[in-house]
Amino acid sequence: MYFQQILLDLFSKLNGERSSMAPYYILRGKKSGQTLQDIHYYQATFYFGIAPDLTKEVYQQEVDQLFTNYWVTNEDEPKLTQRGQRELESFIEPMYSYATNSVLGEFEKRVLLLTQVASNRLAHIPTYYPVILDEIIQRDCKRLIHLLGGVDKTSLQLKTVIGEFLEKTGQQEEVKMIFVYRLTGYESAGLTWTQLGEQLNLRPLDALFKYRSLLAEFATYLLQNESEIAVIVPKSELLTETARKTLEWYTKGHNFHEIASIRRLKESTIEDHFVEIASARPDLSFNEILTEEQVREILCVRKELDTHKLKSLREQLPHYSYFQLRLALAKGEIIS
Template identity: 25%
Template sequence: MYNIINFVQAQSHDYKSQKSIYNIITGKKSHQTFFDAASQNLLSLYHSLPNLKYQSFERFSNNESNSNEDYAIITHARYTYDSLINTFSAIQLLTQTVSNLNHQQNHFIPTSQHQFIQQRVKEVFAYIKTYNLYNDFKEELTQLFAKLYQQHGTTYLHYYLQGYEESMYTRQQVSLIENIPQHQLLELEYIELISLLNLIEDNKNFALLSRLIILPPLLNKTQITLNGLTNGHSIEEIQQQQNVKINTIEDHLLELFIKGYLHDYYLYFNEDDIKTFIPYYTAHRDERLRLFKEQFPKYSYFQIKLMIVGIERGELVVT
């Protein structure tokens, strides 16, 4: 917890308030917070400490003596903390399912009660069953943890896998086994989850596990906008249907790009625009939006924000 808070403090732009930083790690559901997280490369720490009280946040922020310099916090530009947790939960459940059914055990208490996770695992398991890919799944899982061990010199996430007649450990038990305080173990697990997502994004080496990646949930109104886009409606039609200002729909679009549901940036600006924008943005990353607007007056604030999102997600690059 201490390292996370100190990292967020150091990573955030100088002009950002303490409250905006607090909103990121506690997961405030606002489009401003989504953009703050994405533009400061803090997306994977969004909603990482949902129960943290503001008074505690201030106290931890002012106390660097509890930091552990033996390991460094890292982030992922394309997934929120919920995505990390939910994706690993899907891996846990699929591992449990394959293990039990391979032993003809059809009755077991699933490791996750989350309906969306259960549905995703059912779909992937059905695919495995249809094409008899049980060995492929085992090989991918083995390869995943071998790579995690190779990268970090150890692994903690394996303690939380459960199979036939094998129960997972609790964090308290792992803390005792590894002789690591629970709050530090939480941070080490987070770092390992980042590596896990980086690995399974490679759908060539992890064709099955990559199917378990779960994107961040959307706000209700944003989901309605996504449904409209999926059904072929224009932005103007969606705006009229929802009876809102165009800025509101633009906020929905930014959320959809930030959370990985949309990827076609060039529907909203052209490639020459980004080639012009990237060098300046790279040199002035920590500046306020109005500076970019002054330098590029022909772009709307929506276009500028969207270009920043694409750059920070690693999806817009100069070739």
């Protein structure tokens, strides 16, 4: 049960320090201060936003099954049981990417439509019913085809790059088959999730998330190899719009209190923005709030206590504010 293994992996990373709903908000890509902190604290950034369409009902059904199987215990502070840990041993960590998850849906539509265009062009079929009816996506694809030098060149490039990618990816053959079966081309229609489940003896939900893993890897592959086809990957914004505005004021030289005054926002809101910025932009320094030496001190205590709970850290480090503790944890992955 692939999706249930994803949940087990998330519960394992959260280590009983968050509620049973925390993975739901991570998978949905909820841009709240708490969730954005959690994905960095618990090294779960690559899961963020892979399931914006996941409903609470479906999520709860899957979590309930974990409890029924006794893979997870204690609903308030869920931790993996020994049986749950054994179930996770066969799990291959997916290839999702924080940098592309937020645009994965748009990327998928572009891939599906452009593949259909290329397949029919190479078969010399001039007319067909488009697999994607979204007019915005259709206009985007026309623009991208123009940027790539026309339909003929785009078709050949796309065919080549997809073939090369499928040869180089280390994912299982089953996952490659899901990807190929989803594509619509000349005289072939992409399969639905139900059809894929029947074809490959998989639950539709598991097929969906295996597919998304390969799709995310494909987007990353195009960007890392600087392929001309990489222009089909939409640009991703890692910060919320309001945090981005705070960053703009900060890079102009304004300090924390000045930004709160300029933006007429509560200081607690600006604190959330700074923590979000620190998570997404670890290269930035916040020395007026917390020096790197202070960050190291906080992280050393965090490691000793083996916890990300702010209350526990504050008990050991009462001379730091909760804001400073949160900021240190957000920068924690890049300060040794």
